[in-house]
Each structure stands twice: as C-alpha cells, then as structure tokens.
Amino acid sequence: MSTYNDSFTDTSEGRVFTVSGQDWDALTDQLGEVADERIVVNMGPQHPSTHGVLRLILELEGETVTEARCGIGYLHTGIEKNMEFRTWVQGVTFCTRMDYLAPLFNETAYVLSTERLLGIEDDVPEKAQVMRVLLMELNRISSHLVAIATGGMEIGALTVMTIGFRERELVLDLFELITGLRMNHAFIRPGGVAQDLPPGALEEIRGFVELMKKRLPEYADLCNANPIFRARLDNVGVLDLEGCLALGMSGPVLRSTGYPWDLRKTQPYCGYEDYEFDVQTWDTADAYGRFRIRLNEMWESLRIVEQAADRLAKLEDAPIMVSDKKIAWPSQLSIGSDGMGNSLDHIRHIMGESMEALIHHFKLVTEGFRVPPGQAYVPIEGPRGELGAHVVSDGGTRPFRVHFRDPSFTNLQATSVMSEGGMVADVIVAIASIDPVMGGVDR
C-alpha cells in the first residue's frame, strides 16, 4: 500500500512509481538517485486518441518510444460464440456489430461464406448483388470519412473532423432510408438482401454523389498540401512491402507501399468485375500515403456507386432474394413509422388466408434452414483490408463455428513496428493511419 507521500513499491524489476495527479515535486524528490529518462506510460484504454478502448504500453526514453505494446480485449463481447447459438440468419444481426464502422462489410463477409456452404452462390439474384455493392461502397465512404476525421482530430485538425462527420451523416441518412437503420443494419442476408430499395432512394443516392463531388475537394484543399498536416504525417508510421506481408497487413496500409492488391480486383465477389474503378496506391508507405489512398478510394467508391445506381434503375421489381423458399426469408419486410417489420400484406396472408404459409413462416423463423456440413472462407476487401469469415457447419440450423479474420486485429500488430524509435506524438499518427476499430479487433 502506498500513501500520498510514499507512491512507490519495490518490485523485482526495480522501483515502480504510481503517478496519479499528486504533487510532481514530491515525486521527483523520491526519485533521488535513480532518476533517468526511461519511463513506462500506460496510454488508454480510455484515451480520446486511441480509437476506442485500446491500451498502449509505451516505454519512453525522453520523448522517444523504445517499446510499444498493445493491450486489447476491452471490447470483447463474444460475438463469435454467440453466433453458435443463433440461427444462420440471426448471425447477421450479431456480426454487423463487430466493426461498427463497416457493418455492411461484416454482414457481406459472413453471408458470402454462408452462401458458399449452402451452394447458392450462383442463385443470388443480380439485384441483390448490385445492392450489396452499392451499400458496401457507401459504407466504404463513411468508414474512410471517419478514419480521416478522427485521424485529423488526433493531430489537432478539428475542421477535418467536423466536416468528416458532416459528410458521414449524409451516408448514414442514406442507410437509414434504405435499410431502416443508421448502423447495425442486419440487412444483407443469406440469399440476398432483406428488402427492396424504397421509392426515391436512387434519386437520393444520385443527389448524395453530386454533393460529395463538391465536398470531397474540401479535404484535399484542407490537407493535401497543408504544411502542418504534412509535417505530422510524412514519413511517420513507415512499413514497407516486406514488413506488410510478414505482418499480414492488407487494405490501405498494404497499398501505401505501392502494391495494388485489392480483392475487388484480384478475387472479385458480388460482381465487382463488372464495375469500372481503379485500385488506389501510393509509394511512400507512410501515414500520409494512407491518408491519400483513403481520399482517392472515396472517389473510386463514388464511381462504383454511380454505376450501381444506373444498374439498379434498370432492375426495378427484380427479385432481391433467392427463389428457394426454404432459404429465403418468408416475409417481405417493409419500413413503417416505427422501423422495419413484416409487411402488412404478408401478415394478412399468413394470418387470414393460408395455414401452410403460417407453418412455413413459423418453421423458417424459429427453426431456420439447415446448411450442409463443411467449411468456407470467402474474404472481401473491407475498408481496412481483408475481411473474411471462416464458417463451419455441422449440418445444423446454427453455425458450428464462425471466426472472423478482422483486418483491424491483424493490422494493429504493426503498431510496435511503426512506432518504435519514433516520437511519442507519432504513435498517435501511426495508429490513426492503421485505422483500427476496436469493435472489430476484439469482437
């Protein structure tokens, strides 16, 4: 036990001082002979610039970081375990909450693996695939906006944050219009998507694209050549291609080394091969390059969104769910004044017209469908890199095991390599350039 004046304990590693706001002079007097510049700083888990509940254990020599370690797990919610006790469709509701900045990517990764297990990959209707692409690219824009916004805030560029969240709100409004929810949509389901586009959605999307084309240059004007911004980001958090591959880095961090690896191009899914867009790379392998890649990728996402909207305009009234009645969600959903729910027409049908339809609905909703035994892994290109779900089925109505390979989790391992030897202030920039989301890291 330590008193106010006696704030140290002797351990086998040496004398450990606990500093928690007391008089600094009293502490330095106690340091006496052992005073040197080496201190261990515990940063987080509750620190505004550690992206949620990330704990950093920094060993400092003056202001230079000699060792950086991460402590994670503060947001572990057992989502993978929970999914083993819910039906295959309900799993979407859980995994959408993992990486809360990219919910639609989590859903798609899980759903694609499930569809491969079901053997219905080729049966998913075109409109469902186009809607998935549209939603994912809108989601990529909102995720990159947060990455840039919070990254800017952490180095003091508060305007970047305010305009970043301003634009993100527009994307979330679109999500609310299309899926009924701003986040945690549970909209992409095995076999398709939950419901059709609401009337007027395409006009809203086109209006958003036009607005973004005016707003995105603001970020370039604010940041691209800003000497303070460049001074903080240039040559910070450097990790070359060799290091990236050894550490399993993917996404903007990998592309900032100049390697154009993007699963949307190299291993297309959801019909990405039918869209025109370019893979964005940079050649500096530093935080600035990652910022520019995110900025450029938002432009590419806008291109894809435009193409997807054009295709959706031609797909009015096309099916959005597989025709297999044993897999497709029995009810058509609609958005009412109190959120998303079963459509009234469907309720009228099962409650008043057809006993068989009621039984079918009841069985599929309570019991769910069975998935043939086996395992599948279908990775997709999330905003932060390769996101994939390793899904194992034992032939039951619930997943036997679901494991998410979350890019935040893997990329966060590079913290120490990127920050050791640098200044303590650069640790923040390096982590912001990885853009980890703790919901995805801890799951």
Added chain:
Amino acid sequence: MTEGNVPDNVPDETTSPAAVEQEQIGTRSGMFGTSGTGDTSGFGGLVRPVLFPAPATAPYGGWYDEVAGALAEAEPTVVIDRGEITFHVRRDDLVAVARILRDKLRFEFCSGVSGVHYPDDAGKELHAVYHLLSMTHNRRIRVETTAPDADPRLPSLVPVYPTLDWHERETYDMFGLVFEGHPALTRILMPDDWPGHPQRKDYPLGGIPVEYKGATIPPPDTRRSYN
C-alpha cells in the same frame, strides 16, 4: 455470381470427391432438431452421422497438383469442397509444410489461424485452420491440423508467418491450444486470470437469474431449441 465470372484463381477441371470414406465429426439424433420434447412420431430415435466432405484423390486438377506435389513428403489428406482446397497435415509436419508453402510456392500471406473444437472427433478434438494466400499466383489454400484434447500442443508458426503472433494468442485464449515456440503465448482477449477457454464446446455457459419467483433463464445450450 453468374457463370461467366468464376474467379480465374480456381482451376477449371477438378476431380469430384471419390467415393471414399467421409470424415465423421459427430452424430445428429432425432428428426426435428429437438430433444426432451414429447415427440411421438418415432423419428426421435433416428441417429445419423455428421459427415464432412470426403478426401479427394490425385490428380486434383490445375495448380492443386503442383501444391500437393510439393507437400508430398508430409502426406497431406486433400479435401476439395465448394471450390476450396484443404490440406490436412499432421502437427509435426506443420512447420515444414508452412516453410515449403511460403518459400517455394509463394504463399506470402497468411490470413490467420482459426480454431475449431469438434468434441466428438476422437483423438483430434482441436483443429487449427490456417488460410494462406499466394498473391503472386492469386491462389488460396487452407491448411488444417489437429491436436487431441489430452495433449493440446501445436508448433507455433510465428517464425514463418509473424502475423500469426496475435492470431495464435487468440486461438490459445479461446481454445486452449498451446502453440509451442510462440514468443509470448498469453491471453489476448479475455482477462489474464480468466479460467477456461470460452470458445470450446464444453465451456460452461451461464444462465441468467431473473427477478420472478426464483425463475432463471437457462444457459443457451440447455434451452429447448432446434439444431
């Protein structure tokens, strides 16, 4: 996905699984996924094995044979299912296999390791599943190895794929698989003093006491459910 856009990283011609014995990883009883109910249909006594896809026989087709040939020394069991190839290797061969895959066949990128607990798969209850990617050739494979519950040790692949550092810690944390040679195998997601490994199938699940006349919500694995 339509017929025309099957990714070109899967060979066109692959052999269909031959009629060899499929791997049984468990049994399923009853017809309707429930137990303990008054099922008078007679189907409640039905017992069926849970069969995983059967191993394929050589030649496997396309580049699958190239990879299988390079790994011949480890005598992997090859399963080709749903367009994905899995090499089941013995745990003693794991490091050698990984080195060949990385150095000779250019599987530069490891997506991580995922543990799976099959309590009924006697003698190899714990599986570790690695997903590897060759960016040079645009190929994906899965390498799977097992360890018995009584001796849950696997060699660590961190020296080959440093990215597995946290992944192996997570698998240890969740399944109790001990990766020998890992630089610091400690818990990563659960608290350091946590007892047990939560993702194992035999991990006890908690119920929830509710404030109504001594009622409780039973743990999810003991609730009446369809599975």
